[in-house]
Amino acid sequence: MTATGIGAPVKRKEDFRFITGNGHYTDDLNRPGQTYGYFVRSPHAHAKIKGIDSAVAATMPGVLSILTGKDLAADGLGPLICGWLVHSKDGNPMKVGPHPALAVDRVRYVGDHVAIVIAETYAEAKDAAEQVNVDYDVLPAVIDGAVAHRPQAPQIHDEAPRNLAFDWELGLKDETDAAFKNAAHVTRLTLANNRLIPNAMEPRAAIGEYDKGSGHTTLWTTSQNPHVARLVLSAFVQLAPENKLRVIAPDVGGGFGSKIFIYPEETVVAWASRKVGRPVKWTAERSESFLADAHGRDHHTHAELALDKDGKFLALRVKTIANLGAYLSTFASSVPTYLYGTLLSGQYAIPAIYVEVDGVYTNTAPVDAYRGAGRPEATFVVERIVEEAAREMKIDPAELRRRNFIRTFPHQTPVIMAYDIGDYEASLDKALKAIDYQGFAKRRAEAEARSKKRGIGFSAYIEACGIAPSAAVGSLGAGVGLWESAEVRVNPTGSIEVLTGSHSHGQGHETTFAQLVSDRLGVPLESIEIVHGDTDKVQFGMGTYGSRSGSVGMSAISKALDKIEAKAKKIASHLLEAAADDIVLKDGKFTVAGTDKSITFQELSLAAYVGHKFPTSEIEPGLKEGAFYDPTNFTFPAGCHICEVEIDPDTGVTRIVKFVAVDDFGTIINPMIVEGQVHGGIAQGIGQAMLEHGVYDPETGQLVTGSFMDYCMPRADDLPSFEIGMTMTKCPSNPLGMKGCGEAGAIAAPAAVINAITDALGRDIAMPTTPERVWRALNEPKLAAE
Amino acid sequence: MTAISMTVNGKAVSADVEDRTLLVHFIRDHLHLTGTHVGCDTSQCGACVVHVDGRAIKSCTMLAAQADGATVMTIEGLAKDGKLHPVQEAFREHHGLQCGFCTPGMIMTAVDIIRRKPALDEKTIREELEGNICRCTGYHNIVKAIAAAAGAKA
Numbered sequence A: 001m002t003a004t005g006i007g008a009p010v011k012r013k014e015d016f017r018f019i020t021g022n023g024h025y026t027d028d029l030n031r032p033g034q035t036y037g038y039f040v041r042s043p044h045a046h047a048k049i050k051g052i053d054s055a056v057a058a059t060m061p062g063v064l065s066i067l068t069g070k071d072l073a074a075d076g077l078g079p080l081i082c083g084w085l086v087h088s089k090d091g092n093p094m095k096v097g098p099h100p101a102l103a104v105d106r107v108r109y110v111g112d113h114v115a116i117v118i119a120e121t122y123a124e125a126k127d128a129a130e131q132v133n134v135d136y137d138v139l140p141a142v143i144d145g146a147v148a149h150r151p152q153a154p155q156i157h158d159e160a161p162r163n164l165a166f167d168w169e170l171g172l173k174d175e176t177d178a179a180f181k182n183a184a185h186v187t188r189l190t191l192a193n194n195r196l197i198p199n200a201m202e203p204r205a206a207i208g209e210y211d212k213g214s215g216h217t218t219l220w221t222t223s224q225n226p227h228v229a230r231l232v233l234s235a236f237v238q239l240a241p242e243n244k245l246r247v248i249a250p251d252v253g254g255g256f257g258s259k260i261f262i263y264p265e266e267t268v269v270a271w272a273s274r275k276v277g278r279p280v281k282w283t284a285e286r287s288e289s290f291l292a293d294a295h296g297r298d299h300h301t302h303a304e305l306a307l308d309k310d311g312k313f314l315a316l317r318v319k320t321i322a323n324l325g326a327y328l329s330t331f332a333s334s335v336p337t338y339l340y341g342t343l344l345s346g347q348y349a350i351p352a353i354y355v356e357v358d359g360v361y362t363n364t365a366p367v368d369a370y371r372g373a374g375r376p377e378a379t380f381v382v383e384r385i386v387e388e389a390a391r392e393m394k395i396d397p398a399e400l401r402r403r404n405f406i407r408t409f410p411h412q413t414p415v416i417m418a419y420d421i422g423d424y425e426a427s428l429d430k431a432l433k434a435i436d437y438q439g440f441a442k443r444r445a446e447a448e449a450r451s452k453k454r455g456i457g458f459s460a461y462i463e464a465c466g467i468a469p470s471a472a473v474g475s476l477g478a479g480v481g482l483w484e485s486a487e488v489r490v491n492p493t494g495s496i497e498v499l500t501g502s503h504s505h506g507q508g509h510e511t512t513f514a515q516l517v518s519d520r521l522g523v524p525l526e527s528i529e530i531v532h533g534d535t536d537k538v539q540f541g542m543g544t545y546g547s548r549s550g551s552v553g554m555s556a557i558s559k560a561l562d563k564i565e566a567k568a569k570k571i572a573s574h575l576l577e578a579a580a581d582d583i584v585l586k587d588g589k590f591t592v593a594g595t596d597k598s599i600t601f602q603e604l605s606l607a608a609y610v611g612h613k614f615p616t617s618e619i620e621p622g623l624k625e626g627a628f629y630d631p632t633n634f635t636f637p638a639g640c641h642i643c644e645v646e647i648d649p650d651t652g653v654t655r656i657v658k659f660v661a662v663d664d665f666g667t668i669i670n671p672m673i674v675e676g677q678v679h680g681g682i683a684q685g686i687g688q689a690m691l692e693h694g695v696y697d698p699e700t701g702q703l704v705t706g707s708f709m710d711y712c713m714p715r716a717d718d719l720p721s722f723e724i725g726m727t728m729t730k731c732p733s734n735p736l737g738m739k740g741c742g743e744a745g746a747i748a749a750p751a752a753v754i755n756a757i758t759d760a761l762g763r764d765i766a767m768p769t770t771p772e773r774v775w776r777a778l779n780e781p782k783l784a785a786e
Numbered sequence B: 001m002t003a004i005s006m007t008v009n010g011k012a013v014s015a016d017v018e019d020r021t022l023l024v025h026f027i028r029d030h031l032h033l034t035g036t037h038v039g040c041d042t043s044q045c046g047a048c049v050v051h052v053d054g055r056a057i058k059s060c061t062m063l064a065a066q067a068d069g070a071t072v073m074t075i076e077g078l079a080k081d082g083k084l085h086p087v088q089e090a091f092r093e094h095h096g097l098q099c100g101f102c103t104p105g106m107i108m109t110a111v112d113i114i115r116r117k118p119a120l121d122e123k124t125i126r127e128e129l130e131g132n133i134c135r136c137t138g139y140h141n142i143v144k145a146i147a148a149a150a151g152a153k154a
Ligand code: FES
Pocket: B037, B038, B039, B040, B041, B042, B043, B044, B045, B046, B047, B048, B049, B058, B059, B060, B061
């Protein structure tokens, strides 16, 4: 390992601009002649629009234009799309209610987009928006997924009777039912996976700019995948032809999934700039983020696990209702289906699994991928029910897991996935040691003596990252391929630009991607620039989500580097007068094997562009190569997180005494950055378990948790420091052996925390475990008995 | 409109602003110092923290007019003569940032915490960060960075 190569904890190249206040986030940018847009949003969860009167607003100071859904439709802009087609049990495609970027005759959730006011200043646009008079006929609303498809529930889309978008199934129904008949023990669990609001710290923002002369539209936007945004906006929404549309995602302040999707706001802003002939900027206020960013999770699930008398798992049966919100967001349908049902085998050999998922519309913000996307929901089901089974059968929870771990690979589960490699026992053992599992009984007794309640909980999670290969996901309904592209451009002076379709919004690609290149070519980190996030610079890419940038994005770079190396060696063979096969590249030098004849990478780069010393009829001048990489399989990061809590029964306050995470991410490029990813994921997982909950009022459909005053974000004093450990099995499905690390914490942590808290309480509890809920769980049975 | 003048990062500035202009908008939109961020509309997140007359304040919760005559320092003014402030160094050294959006506010708050508190243990640092939200780091490395910077000062 070199000081800057693969495996080195290199300090991040991108940090300097952020710690000095010189980042360039979308809202930091201003265009000449810029105007400001403010959205008129529905104050009702469900209503008919009878009329929009903007006469007064139009005369207010600074107002340039007020545009509605009718204007959008008149210009031929189509609805936003959902890019993953899921089929119901009867073979019919999912039922999609149209999602116009500005509502035409009906609004379906609080915050739904009704009109945009464009004015000279932001304050003027906002003032005028308040004067736009919308005549609503308020309709009854339904916000709870569990009741949305009862016959008496209000109907949200005409296309989807009883609000059912799809009823999907996966697995072996008959085998599962049969296994339950023969079970020695059955554990049953009903649980809810609470709705979360992503809250990346940078609110979404967009600037649209139309150039009359060239007919080009440029959209700066807070996106995790600018190329997909361009494709959707051109091919489906008909905003502009793809060659006339440039999408730029500059520095982006966190995403966690919420900035994958193609939203109404950026669509409208880009279109509006054409209407007013000047750039239009929109930046969300945090209240708007709460209302209109896609939310996450929101499942109701009933699960049953069949075991034999020794605790061997025989079958798992799961029935889930997934709340999809008012419209199908960009990848909404894939999250509770192919990203959820396929992971229900966990780390265990379960011969039969059957899962049914009803995806239902409600009058709430659309629900889509949020850090982990489907996999946290699956892990929560599996790891909660396994823990409960251990308690019911009085088997140590670590031991029960051990008895059921998959030990031979590849392993085909009954739910599509073929796990390629792993060592689940290794991470369990390491985590047990780190938490001092042996000493837990003593610690619990000691806490008991202080009238406190201690509990310990496990989460032996698995996830599937870098979803692929393209043909396989295509057959499951994905509307896009899931490969990645890269281009490596060597300059005549030997410095390098790497163009990648991945997008960094906190992951540190400018550092880790450069480490890979430095490792391979021996070029110093300072001479390597990572270029991303601009569709005019990078030809195409799929962006960053699902922990795919290492295993897929870096593999594409690696493939391009292979080509660079091959060509460079050909050129070197002429310069050094040796056979290309005899040239070795090491420490930034091309050397003829077994001799001291060599040439530096810089010298070779110049020679490649000067083109004097090799036959350019055989070898083209220049040194630039591109590659597309389509993985052969998903990757399967896995590990074991263990949480220990102490509860004060008098106040219901839960303190995390220790949180241990041991993960197997395959090859690690930069351990410092990987640990940071795990920390952040765990914090979000603990947030889900103990603090966060997106709540709508069941009567009015108003978002009750619409600000940081009401929605409990994890703060520094809510969290402990974490203890991170690693194990390693190299992923065989990509050239670098990487698996992905971005979501593990968010996937594993909720089950570990809830298993610990239920262990302490001796009974089940719903997320988030607020002190009030914990106190009630402890005291209500007592009070009822008195 | 109100006429205001103040010293920002050592430079005298003056402007006519609408009465309702917040200090953060004055800093970002009039002075084009965009290192100070806006992360919320309820004075909760701390992305907007700057120093006014030497104390950390949330610039989204102060009118520009209230800062008339004051001495203001933003993240852009923290490094002196091209040399990073020890807290900036510590954030980089300990990977105390990911997306960087909360970072300017975190750093300005941390400088203030270290100034006010002679001894800093982990618990105190975590309590003092109550007004700053970070969604990326889980605070683990932010706490480490502040502890290291505080130690270096002592
Ligand atoms: S923007 Fe000032 S506290 Fe959030």
